Amino acid sequence: MIFKTGNTTCLWKRDFVLLIFTVVMVILLYSMVTEETTTARSPVPKLQEKTDIYPVTISEESITPIKNTKHLLVSAFIDRRVNGFDIRIIGIFKRDSIQPLHCSFYCGGVFNQTTPAQILPHSDNFGYPYTATDVLCPLPKNCDASHVTLLTKPSENMSEHTFIPVRNKNEKTRFNFTVCVSNLFGDYNNVLQFAQTLEMYKLLGVDRVVIYNTSCGPDLERLLQRYSQEGFVEMVPWPIDKFLKLTRGWRFTVNGGDLQYFGQLVTLNECMYRSMERLRYVLLNDIDEIIMPYKHDDLVSLMNTLEPQHPNVGEFLIENHIFPYKHFEPSGRFNLSQWEKVPGINILEHIYREDPDRSVYHPHKMIVRPKLIEQTSVHEVLRRFGERYKVPLDVCRIIHVRVALRGHLKLEELNEDKRLWDFQEKLIPNVDEAL
Structure with missing residues (x-):
């Protein structure tokens, strides 16, 4: 009787270990299948991983207000036809409120220093308070700017401002x-x-x-x-x-x-x-x-x-x-x-x-x-x-x-x-x- 009892105990222990192992494997397999299914059905997490994350607000709108001014940004383009300047911003400015401004850039994932802006209101305004305006910006050295904005003071906190994309980069005539x-x-x-x-x-x-x-x-x-x-x-x-x-x-x-x-x-x-x-x-x-x-x-x-x-x-x-x-x-x-x-x-x-x-x-x-x-x-x-x-x-x-x-x-x-x-x-x- 003693021999038989000991054998039954060993069998019970072995079966219990096998049961635990089986349960663990089932859980692991279920988890893997669930993860694959979720990934296949929901591509959003992967897209989010590829999305650029900027430390500032980026505007994709066609009209963007300039903070601390009465002016509006429209778009920015690479333009090196005027000596000493690299970027031209198209904007809408209130003619009686034009003040000195500074160009601020987002360069290759980092902020660079600001540069003084040259403001060129268009001569045709037909007497209206607001007019089409170009703003010319020189780029700092070693800056491949992807975004730009305008500041009233060069020392302003960049995180409080909205940047717009710089266009016409690497485009070919099509x-x-x-x-x-x-x-x-x-x-x-x-x-x-x-x-x-x-x-x-x-x-x-x-x-x-x-x-x-x-x-x-x-x-x-x-x-x-x-x-x-x-x-x-x-x-x-x-x-x-x-x-x-x-x-x-x-x-x-x-x-x-x-x-x-x-x-x-x-x-x-x-x-x-x-x-x-x-x-x-x-x-x-x-x-x-x-x-x-x-x-x-x-x-x-x-x-x-x-x-x-x-x-x-x-x-x-x-x-x-x-x-x-x-x-x-x-x-x-x-x-x-x-x-x-x-x-x-x-x-x-x-x-x-x-x-x-x-x-x-x-x-x-x-x-x-x-x-x-x-x-x-x-x-x-x-x-x-x-x-x-x-x-x-x-x-x-x-x-x-x-x-x-x-x-x-x-x-x-x-x-x-x-x-x-x-x-x-x-x-x-x-x-x-x-x-």
């Missing part, structure tokens, strides 16, 4: 043409003309259209989403109405407000610098304007002719010509049934062109080579490194379908111009597909 559309705001919902203009620019060889959007109508919003997904339109949010009192006009004495035309000058300059390192030409015009070559099939052929003839020109002026939408082509051949319920103007129906009144100032729009331009206004460049050339009317002009500028002119006093019809075979089906 496009020939970009159109910069300065602003969309209010209930603008001119869908048909918008689609026709975008498709027209595709046919003319434009690679990208950059649009600064404060707000627009619901139908146009859907159309823009389609073009954005396609990659032809680059939408830049422009919530300027959250920071300033805006006006739809351009004269302060008439319209009041803080800034001209929803910040039109700011966005045109921002777009030009945004495009500087990635393309050859920028078209600065409104969305209801088409810069149209009359002796070439497209803009590529036009500029391949003009640039060798004028190698030092950075600003090509194109004269604006109004096609009043109150006058219709009489046959109605382009009054198409599929467009009847689409909101907006059908530009193919308007073929009558005003002659400008050359006794008064008549505006132009521009094709610019951005590397030769420093500051631009709406109708002409303010500061440039190259020359200016006015393109002859028989070579290129703007087709601008809108309300008449010289409303007193009778139909027989206008010029018939069917240049758009040269593209109708491709334009119409492309617009149908877009809509």
Whole structure:
């Protein structure tokens, strides 16, 4: 009996050890499987590990207030064309409150010392309290800046300020043409003309259209989403109405407000610098304007002719010509049934062109080579490194379908111009597909 009892005790101990070992192995295996499943289903932890962690606040917004000032930051770019400076900041400054500022940088994971800023308000402000402003910054030695901000005092605590990214780093030219559309705001919902203009620019060889959007109508919003997904339109949010009192006009004495035309000058300059390192030409015009070559099939052929003839020109002026939408082509051949319920103007129906009144100032729009331009206004460049050339009317002009500028002119006093019809075979089906 004693022998049997001892044997049973040993067996019980052995079974107990095996049971504990089995339980431990099951727990370990379950833990490993659970971890793999969780990792496979939830990639967030890995993404968080790769996310850059900055010791300061980084803004990815298109408008960022500058602490202790009444000014706003928009964007910053590498720009070494002005001797002694490395970075250009595009901003919106209150003209009566401009004070000395200092550039502060985030350099390769560390903060470097500040440098004095040079402030260059744009000369075109149309009397408004706020104006487009450039700020030039020299970089400290051995600083590869990824972010920058502006300080009122060089000794300020960096952690209390918001930095913006430095753009145009290591970009290569990839496009020939970009159109910069300065602003969309209010209930603008001119869908048909918008689609026709975008498709027209595709046919003319434009690679990208950059649009600064404060707000627009619901139908146009859907159309823009389609073009954005396609990659032809680059939408830049422009919530300027959250920071300033805006006006739809351009004269302060008439319209009041803080800034001209929803910040039109700011966005045109921002777009030009945004495009500087990635393309050859920028078209600065409104969305209801088409810069149209009359002796070439497209803009590529036009500029391949003009640039060798004028190698030092950075600003090509194109004269604006109004096609009043109150006058219709009489046959109605382009009054198409599929467009009847689409909101907006059908530009193919308007073929009558005003002659400008050359006794008064008549505006132009521009094709610019951005590397030769420093500051631009709406109708002409303010500061440039190259020359200016006015393109002859028989070579290129703007087709601008809108309300008449010289409303007193009778139909027989206008010029018939069917240049758009040269593209109708491709334009119409492309617009149908877009809509």
